[in-house]
Amino acid sequence: MSGEAAPGAAGEGTTRTRLDRGRGALGPALELVHTGRAPTRAVLTAELGVTRATAGAVAAELEALGLIRVDARPGAAAGSQGRPSHRLELAEDGPVALAAQVHADGFRAALVGLGGRIVATAPGRETVDADPAKVLGSVVDAGAELLRETGRRCVGAGLAVPSAVAEPEGTALNPLHLAWPAGAPVRKIFAERVRAAGITGPAFAANDVNLAALAEHRHGAGRGARDLLCVATGHRGVGGALVLDGRLHTGSSGLALEVGHLTVNPEGRPCHCGSRGCLDVEADPLAFLTAAGRDPGPVVSLLQQANDLIRNQFADPIVRTATRALIDRLGQGLAGLVNILNPDRIILGGLHRTLLDADPERLRAVVADRSLWGQSGGVPILACTLDHNSLVGAAELAWQPVLDDPIAALART
Structure with missing residues (x-):
């Protein structure tokens, strides 16, 4: 990375200081652009807390590495005031x-x-x-x-x-x-x-x-949340994740947030863990298809079959009843997690995203009714937004x- 020397006898030392500071800022700068938090060099300067010259050197180095592109001519967004700033974009042909x-x-x-x-x-x-x-x-x-x-x-x-x-x-x-x-x-x-x-x-x-939670926190529905709870069901089972202050909370050995084994129906289906009525077997695609009286087909994935059934046949009373039953089970599990974790946002993925879309007020009402904090304003519950998160x-x-x-x-x- 190059630095610009200040005039006078201190020039060489200032250049070296900028060089060292700029190199230390490369990673944080790249993360800001990577997560969409620094769309311009002016924002990058403010977020890093460095001089314009240092921010310019950092951006130039990241561009030289083939990671970002810096607009040659600065531009201003419509309606903005102040000096126009160079836009920063990720390199489309980069690694x-x-x-x-x-x-x-x-x-x-x-x-x-x-x-x-x-x-x-x-x-x-x-x-x-x-x-x-x-x-x-x-x-x-x-x-x-x-x-x-x-x-x-x-x-x-x-x-x-x-x-x-x-x-x-x-x-x-x-x-x-x-x-x-x-x-x-x-x-x-x-x-x-x-x-x-x-x-x-x-x-x-x-x-x-x-990993879905990490992706959503950086690029999707979880962006900006401090204490983010993610619950999702993909093709089988139910999983959960927690992001605290921007980092995944994985526990002492990577095993935290096994939310699939929260009991939501003590008289429910036997679970693989040896218990009964866990979220894992009460709120996944197979549980939904079973509740809707459908035999899973051998060709299309369970997740796609369940999603298609809700989206295309929700008017069918049996499908609607099955959907609401899963929403109630999921809501019970989320309420328990809210009581323990007190997140500031919940995001739902896989079939749970489809359940939320089908009847958002019912799910939010179940969580509010059964959680200690739900009655005092509630926790935002949003759908994951990234495909293949x-x-x-x-x-x-x-x-x-x-x-x-x-x-x-x-x-x-």
Whole structure:
């Protein structure tokens, strides 16, 4: 990074100070642009608390690294006052992260750029082998093919799995809806497959709902929340995640927020955990299809079948009754979480997003009626807004080293 010397005898020292300060600001600056919080160089200057010269040097260095683009001519938004500022945008042809997701109905690979933008995806597959090495090998191969087709530079890889992932080992402790053995070393296997495919950069793995929450907090419905609760059901089961002060709260060993095993119906269905009436079996797509008297088909995913049924046949009394039953179960679970966690926002993903869309007032009323804090204003309950948010979150894992230290991370890839 270059610095501008101040006139006089202190010029050399000032240049070195700017140089050091600018390099330390590269990561924070990139994160501000990455999350949409610094659309112009003026905003970047204010957010970093540096001089205009330092902010300009930081932006120029990030542009030289191929990460952002700085408008050559400053412009002002309509109706704005003051000096026009250079716009900052993420480089459309910049590096990407390989994101992979495995779920009960298949798996998917994608390339994701800065800003959470999905550049390319490989078609989802509908069979998941009982051997995690085979599945992860296949999804990495699909991602490697995307990299060959696009010619993009890759900064690393991230994997989302429907299981709690223990830290620091990176093992999937409870892949209940996959045929994988408990404790499968998914991070190690994934990293080995990534290296074998010739993909450079570090490899990571984490729980899919944790990653969905991370993506939504940075790029979607959770942006700006301080204490964000995310609850979602994808293809099977229910998961939860909590973001506190901008960071995922994963507990002492990565296992926090297993909300799927909150009991919401003591006389309900047997759960895989050995209890009965857990959210995991009372508020997921299979539970809905069963309540609606539908036999799950073998071709289309459970999530798509459930979503389509609510969206297209809500006027059917049986479908409407089943929808409201799941809303009530979900609302009971959310109320309990509100009482414990006191979040300032709740976001819902997967089928839960569809339930919210179908009858938002009913869900909010159940939460308000059953939570201590609901009666005093309520907690905003919003739908997740990102498509494939677990994939975007998996990419965030791979992007994090670049956000921490762009020069060092890109030098390793």
